[in-house]
Amino acid sequence: MLFNSLKYAIFLPVVFALYWIIPHKYRCWLLLIASYYFYMSWNIKYVLLIAFITAVAYFAGLGIEKKINGKIVVFISAFLSLSLLFVFKYFGLFFDTANNILSHFAISLHPVTLKLILPVGISFYTFQAIGYVIDVYRKEVPAEHNYILFATFISFFPQLVAGPIERTSNLLPQIRDEKDFDYDKAVYGVKLICVGLYKKIVIADNLAPYVDRIYNNISSYTGFSIVLATLLFTIQIYCDFSGYTDIARGSAKLLGIDLMENFKSPFFSTTIREYWSRWHISLSTWFKDYFYIPLGGNRKGKARHSINLFLTFLVSGLWHGANWTFVLWGSLHGLLRVFENVFKIKEAKKRFSVEWWVRCLVIFIAVSGFFPCFRANSLSDIWYAYSHMLDGVINPASYLHDGFANTTGIEMGTSALITCILVYLLPLTLYDFFSLKTDVLIWIGERKTAVRYLFYAVIVFIILFFHYVGEVSFIYFQF
Amino acid sequence: MKRFIKKILIFALVLLVVPLLFCIAVDPFNVMHPLNIRDNGVEPNKNYIKMTYILENPDKFDSFMFGSSRVGNFHTENIEGYNCYNMTYSSGLPSEHLNNIRTLVSNGIRPRMILIGVDYYSYAINPETHLTEGLRCPYEISRDDPFSFWKLYLDPAVVRKSLVEVISGHTPEDNYSKIFYNYGWNAAYDLRTGFTFADAKAYPTGYSDIESAVGCIREIRDICIEYGIDLIVFTNPVNQPSYEMALENDYFSFLRALSAVTPFYNFSGLNDITCDESNYLDTDHYSAEVSDLVLDCIFKNKVDDRLSKQGFGFYVDNNIDELISIIES
Numbered sequence: 042m043l044f045n046s047l048k049y050a051i052f053l054p055v056v057f058a059l060y061w062i063i064p065h066k067y068r069c070w071l072l073l074i075a076s077y078y079f080y081m082s083w084n085i086k087y088v089l090l091i092a093f094i095t096a097v098a099y100f101a102g103l104g105i106e107k108k109i110n111g112k113i114v115v116f117i118s119a120f121l122s123l124s125l126l127f128v129f130k131y132f133g134l135f136f137d138t139a140n141n142i143l144s145h146f147a148i149s150l151h152p153v154t155l156k157l158i159l160p161v162g163i164s165f166y167t168f169q170a171i172g173y174v175i176d177v178y179r180k181e182v183p184a185e186h187n188y189i190l191f192a193t194f195i196s197f198f199p200q201l202v203a204g205p206i207e208r209t210s211n212l213l214p215q216i217r218d219e220k221d222f223d224y225d226k227a228v229y230g231v232k233l234i235c236v237g238l239y240k241k242i243v244i245a246d247n248l249a250p251y252v253d254r255i256y257n258n259i260s261s262y263t264g265f266s267i268v269l270a271t272l273l274f275t276i277q278i279y280c281d282f283s284g285y286t287d288i289a290r291g292s293a294k295l296l297g298i299d300l301m302e303n304f305k306s307p308f309f310s311t312t313i314r315e316y317w318s319r320w321h322i323s324l325s326t327w328f329k330d331y332f333y334i335p336l337g338g339n340r341k342g343k344a345r346h347s348i349n350l351f352l353t354f355l356v357s358g359l360w361h362g363a364n365w366t367f368v369l370w371g372s373l374h375g376l377l378r379v380f381e382n383v384f385k386i387k388e389a390k391k392r393f394s395v396e397w398w399v400r401c402l403v404i405f406i407a408v409s410g411f412f413p414c415f416r417a418n419s420l421s422d423i424w425y426a427y428s429h430m431l432d433g434v435i436n437p438a439s440y441l442h443d444g445f446a447n448t449t450g451i452e453m454g455t456s457a458l459i460t461c462i463l464v465y466l467l468p469l470t471l472y473d474f475f476s477l478k479t480d481v482l483i484w485i486g487e488r489k490t491a492v493r494y495l496f497y498a499v500i501v502f503i504i505l506f507f508h509y510v511g512e513v514s515f516i517y518f519q520f
Numbered sequence: 521m522k523r524f525i526k527k528i529l530i531f532a533l534v535l536l537v538v539p540l541l542f543c544i545a546v547d548p549f550n551v552m553h554p555l556n557i558r559d560n561g562v563e564p565n566k567n568y569i570k571m572t573y574i575l576e577n578p579d580k581f582d583s584f585m586f587g588s589s590r591v592g593n594f595h596t597e598n599i600e601g602y603n604c605y606n607m608t609y610s611s612g613l614p615s616e617h618l619n620n621i622r623t624l625v626s627n628g629i630r631p632r633m634i635l636i637g638v639d640y641y642s643y644a645i646n647p648e649t650h651l652t653e654g655l656r657c658p659y660e661i662s663r664d665d666p667f668s669f670w671k672l673y674l675d676p677a678v679v680r681k682s683l684v685e686v687i688s689g690h691t692p693e694d695n696y697s698k699i700f701y702n703y704g705w706n707a708a709y710d711l712r713t714g715f716t717f718a719d720a721k722a723y724p725t726g727y728s729d730i731e732s733a734v735g736c737i738r739e740i741r742d743i744c745i746e747y748g749i750d751l752i753v754f755t756n757p758v759n760q761p762s763y764e765m766a767l768e769n770d771y772f773s774f775l776r777a778l779s780a781v782t783p784f785y786n787f788s789g790l791n792d793i794t795c796d797e798s799n800y801l802d803t804d805h806y807s808a809e810v811s812d813l814v815l816d817c818i819f820k821n822k823v824d825d826r827l828s829k830q831g832f833g834f835y836v837d838n839n840i841d842e843l844i845s846i847i848e849s
Contacts, residue, residue: 047671061521222521231528258726494531501535506676511652 042082044288045242052079056198057295065219072193072216072296079198080162087160090125095195097121098170102177102184102191111178118174122167130159134363162202164360166195168327173209175331182209190217199292203285205303205323212300220297230294232482235497236472237287238504244465245281246509248273251448252416259422263432265444267413271426273448274416275409279307280469282321306473308408311389311400313377316408324360328353347382351375361415366423370414377407392477464507539676548682549654551662551673557697561690562682563655566609566704571620571659573701574605578629581605585704586617587637590756590804592706594637594811599819602633606704611656614638614736615647619660621740625747633750635818636740639758639788640766643733643774644725654678709808713801720761720803724769734777741782752818753778757787757810757832759800776840783837787814789847791830 042048056075060068081088101118105111127135140149173194176182185191194213200206255262255270262270283304293300303322310316317325333353339346351372358371380386389397413426433440475481485496550557550564554572557564574581583604585596588611596604607620617636624631650656654672662669672678699705737753744751755775758766771788778784793799799810817823817833827833831846 222524224521224524227521227524497531498535502539505535505539506680508677510672510675510678 042079044285044292045238045246048082053292053295060296061222069187069190069193069216072197073189076193076196076198076201080196080201083161083202087163090129090160090163091166091196092192094122094125094167094170095192098174098195099185099188099191101174103186105174105177106184115174115178119171122171126163126167129163131359131363134365138365159363165204165206166201168206168324168360170195172206172327172331176209182213185209185213187217197293197298199289199296199298200300203282203289204321205286205289205301206327207300207323212298215298223297226294226297226299228486229482230291232486232497233287233291233294235291235500235504236482237284237289237291238508239500240280240284240287240469242284242508243504244469245277245284246511247465247507248277248280249509252277255448256416256418256422259417259425262447263429264434265440266447267426267430267444269444269448271412271416271430272409275405275412276466276469278412278415279304306476308405309401309473309477310404311397312381312386313374313404313407314381315388316404317374317378324357328357328360332356343383347379350378350382354378365420366414366417369420369423370411373411373414460507464503540674543674543676543679546679546683546686547673548679548686549673551654557700559690559692559696561685561688563610565655565657567612567616567620567656568659568662569700570605570607570609570704571623574607574624574629575627578627581631583631583633583635584624585635585637586612586620587635587756588612588639588641589706590639590641590758590806591637591811593801593805593808594815595703595705595709595808596635596815597703598812599815601819604633604635608637608704608706609656611641611645611650613645613647613650614642614733614740616650616658616660618736618740618743619658621743623660623663625743630747631749633752634740634744635752635754636737637754637756638733638737638778638784639756640762640769640771640774641725643730644728644769646727646729654682705808707801707805707808711801711807712798715797715800715802717759717761717797720759722762722765722803724765728770730770730774730777734774734781737778738781751782752785753782754785754814754818755788757791757794757799757806757814759797759803759806760790760795762803763788763790763794772844775836775844779836779838779840779843783835785814785818786834786836786843786847787817787832789831791827791832792824793827793832 042052052075056071059071063071077088077091080091097118101114104114143149173182173185177184185194190213193216194207194209197207197212197216200212252270252274255266256274259267286303290300290302301323305319305322307316307320310319333349336349336352337345338349341349352375354371354375355368356371358367358369358374361367361371389400391397414423417423417426433443472481475484485493488496544552547553548560548562550560551568554569555576557569574584581603583596583599583602584607585591585594585604587608589608591608591612592606594606594608596602596606614636621634647658650658651661651668652672657669657672741751743749763771766788775786788794793806793810793813800806813823813827814833823833829846831843834843834846836843
């Protein structure tokens with residue numbers, strides 16, 4: 042059940058209505074049933090996975106509380122959860138890699154085909170469960186005794202399949218605590234859902250065919266086609282993922298629950314460090330708290346600090362997908378982050394200055410420049426993309442013209458280009474830019490009624506008239 | 521909460537009614553009134569409209585020609601001894617023809633003859649892509665999944681894309697609906713566009729499923745056998761650039777698979793017709809005059825000797841290797 046599907050458009054209002062109609066003591070049950078139904082709509086069998094990971098984390102929490110050797114309990118629970126993740130997500134990658142390496146020594150492994158479909162959201166809820174166990178071990182939160190409440194915390198449907206990866210201290214009490222309907226929060230939630238839909242079905246889904254055209258057949262293209270497809274992918278993935286997060290946060294707000302922010306105008310960053318404090322914040326902070334700091338963080342000398350930073354980004358890359366392309370992507374970010382660290386490059390001091398704008402552009406180009414590693418289907422495709430990006434650049438006019446024509450295809454004329462700029466890029470840029478200063482949705486909510494409603498009507502009309510026809514899954518569901 | 525729900529409902533109602541009325545009023549694909557279409561400059565959903573029309577007028581025709589728009593310029597009224605309707609529609613695929621023939625038969629319509637034109641696109645277009653295309657959403661969807669069907673046509677984003685053509689001041693063609701309902705063809709005789717092979721845009725689709733496409737033709741054959749319907753299959757005389765592209769994309773495998781299922785007439789390959797750009801209106805469509813040559817060959821056994829030696833009109837029945845050796849040379 043995709044957020045951008047009609048099923049969800051029925052599912053959410055039904056859950057919303059029931060949630061506020063029934064007494065508080067039944068709400069947790071309702072959320073749990075709704076969440077499991079939501080998850081089972083993808084693949085009914087994989088509900089066992091989430092049930093298993095929930096049980097492991099729940100009993101681990103209780104074990105730690107009962108003073109059983111905490112470290113061992115954390116290790117066992119993490120091992121069990123990560124083992125599942127490994128089997129379902131990484132086994133194929135490591136088996137194929139081992140086979141490739143051994144084949145150089147004339148050794149071939151017996152072929153093993155598990156034929157497993159990657160369960161949606163497994164990386165997200167596995168990490169949320171591991172985070173809970175570590176939090177209990179660190180005594181940052183008490184172990185949860187109410188199994189239904191805990192299972193709801195792990196499976197809460199708005200953030201189940203693609204985050205934000207929530208912290209126990211933020212989400213669990215909100216599910217537990219009795220609350221009354223909050224009109225302002227619900228209205229804000231609806232606005233967030235509209236923003237998310239705008240990003241997803243108007244921008245990301247409409248850009249996807251252009252990106253796919255190039256990247257699914259990259260060896261047929263050269264020059265600016267690859268550059269343009271890469272830039273479009275940067276916008277596509279941002280709108281796809283942040284759009285998902287907006288809908289997730291909006292859906293949760295309708296139920297009176299605040300999920301953490303996951304994106305804060307990431308393309309207005311002046312360093313990679315700042316970029317990662319604005320992009321997929323819940324994952325960045327998860328890795329910081331549960332991986333980077335336990336490794337030693339910046340406490341064990343400059344060399345270890347750099348190694349820790351690099352390792353964190355490398356593992357974060359692997360988290361994204363079972364392909365060495367993601368490892369390379371994470372490594373490139375890690376190298377740039379280490380570079381910043383070694384040369385003590387800090388964020389621009391004065392926002393909106395010329396220096397700030399230039400550095401934002403540099404970081405945007407760097408981040409976009411790494412995305413071929415994220416989008417390309419193989420390492421050889423990545424190599425091809427980088428080695429052919431500048432083909433024909435000595436003739437700039439035809440370089441740009443041919444690249445544009447190849448990427449957009451024959452069907453995209455001037456009017457479509459104007460649509461692309463006016464409907465996709467300009468509103469997104471303005472929204473993110475003004476979000477640096479204020480909460481745009483609250484700001485709009487404070488305008489005069491006529492202005493406010495005109496704005497809402499325009500947004501809804503753009504969604505209705507310019508959305509991509511068809512349902513496209515969210516990119517991050519595959520992680 | 522009541523205040524919230526009231527506001528949301530009023531807002532949603534107002535914002536949804538306007539686009540809904542817009543879609544019904546514009547109706548670029550003519551699906552709202554399939555028995556009374558108008559020429560608004562947008563190609564209608566011919567699959568849906570023609571099927572609806574035939575089911576409403578079950579006795580009007582005794583034979584049908586199926587295929588993609590490449591088969592769209594056959595003046596089937598000229599086929600002697602039959603009252604044949606050109607059922608073709610844009611990107612018509614074997615799976616859609618199969619469903620339509622099933623529907624005709626299950627509604628008591630027993631054609632005397634069915635003609636089907638096939639080519640590279642028969643196996644190189646994913647039928648699922650048609651489900652979200654206003655121009656091509658199959659008739660069967662309107663029957664099996666009416667919600668999805670009408671959701672598509674009441675979607676403002678689908679309608680918006682055709683709005684420019686609708687409001688651009690298109691001059692309706694004379695006798696548009698008369699030709700549509702009585703004959704079903706697209707282009708009149710003598711229509712020329714000045715197309716040259718240099719303008720050709722023949723690209724592989726990136727999709728291929730010969731087994732499915734031929735499997736559907738097998739099922740059509742079985743239905744025809746069961747109901748005593750004459751089935752005539754032929755390959756389209758696609759032009760040189762399109763043919764060369766098809767060759768690079770398993771076209772011979774398709775011909776071989778097709779020959780294992782049913783005899784067919786071949787008009788494809790490089791010959792005096794397909795290498796002459798004046799016979800084509802654009803990359804994909806040949807003229808009504810070429811269509812007549814195909815009909816003459818099938819129904820009158822009349823074909824120029826030189827063309828015949830080039831494989832144009834070659835009848836394949838357990839002799840596919842012979843055809844391939846002819847058109848390969």
